Amino acid sequence: MSAQLESNSASENNNNSVKDVRLLLLPDTSSDGNPASVISRSELQKNFIDDLTQTVDVGHVRRKRVWRVPWFILLMCFMQISLHWIANECMQKRLIFKSGWIGEYWRLLTYMLLHSDYYHLGLNICLQCFIGICLEVEQGHCRLAVVYIVGGAAGSLANAWLQPHLLLMGASAGVYAMLGSHVPHLVLNFSQLSHRYARIASLCILFLSDVGFTINHFCQHHNRNPRISLEAHIAGGVAGILCGFIAYRRIRPSTHRAIFV
16 A cells, blocks of 8 residues: 555656656746746847848758858958968059059058058958948948948048148058948938947947047057058948948848748
């Protein structure tokens, strides 16, 4: 009799433990029984992944996830790194932006492919990847390329107008153009973007950090060795804001996850 009672109690405890495991596997429900909070969190996580990926049908396999590739940013990084390795003094003189550029219009853009040293190159590579990859994924290659090129041209023209005696190299004008173009991108698509507040916070921190570094460089080194072209930075940022409102589009939910190849 006691053995039967022990077996019954053991089975009851086993059933309770199974029930507890099932309860742990079930989503948390609100008072009315709707798992709203869990669904909202899962949707946010899915939207963040879908910002960078696309599901396609391949053969008999449905919904295979494919990562989008930011071809323009990768191409610019490849060209900048390659030229830094192979460009000799003669090639740098042909590509750098300087006074007397009339008739040599390629200098308006090719200066963005040159950098003074590895620190300058690495900083701009990291910044343009951090700032531009999400923009290219969400807005497309051509739109980001237009913003980048317009910002670079605006930076060189501003330098030619305000500091015509100085040479100019580096991709900072294009980087600032992409940074400024986040403003129209967020204004046009604020409700469609995932982690939008985190984006705003990170961009503000990045911008304020660069402003602080520039102020410290002016105070400590009087903007020498190296000299920072504020004219190119400001012109690139303003051009990015204006060009973004013209070139960027509103992202529809149906086209937000369109793949760019």
